[in-house]
Amino acid sequence: MAAHEQGRFWDFHDKIFSYITSPSKKKLNNDELGLIPLALGLKLTRYTKSLKNPAIKNIIKRDMQEGRIAGVTGTPALFVNGRKVKQRSPQGIQKMIDQELQKLRSKTAR
Numbered sequence: 001m002a003a004h005e006q007g008r009f010w011d012f013h014d015k016i017f018s019y020i021t022s023p024s025k026k027k028l029n030n031d032e033l034g035l036i037p038l039a040l041g042l043k044l045t046r047y048t049k050s051l052k053n054p055a056i057k058n059i060i061k062r063d064m065q066e067g068r069i070a071g072v073t074g075t076p077a078l079f080v081n082g083r084k085v086k087q088r089s090p091q092g093i094q095k096m097i098d099q100e101l102q103k104l105r106s107k108t109a110r
Helices: 009-020 030-040 044-051 054-070 090-109
Strands: none
Touching: 009 030, 030 044
């Protein structure tokens, strides 16, 4: 959210995922996380101030609560039409999509 305030949300997002998806990484530690704003050339004073902003903290807290209520236990989480995908294979996802399309077709056929 602090990077978003400088128009760099997706850049920050992509940088985090480049760290955690590299073959040698499992977790992103605080030192590495602290390097991302530098690597992106963010205005550090503004970034640091944003990190402490109560409004941003409330947005994150709300999002976390909504995730828990929806049954999200980690990321990425995938939903099809509001239903959490349990079989995350391409076939499992396609099956859920097909089920939702069938429901839609049934409703419009009435």
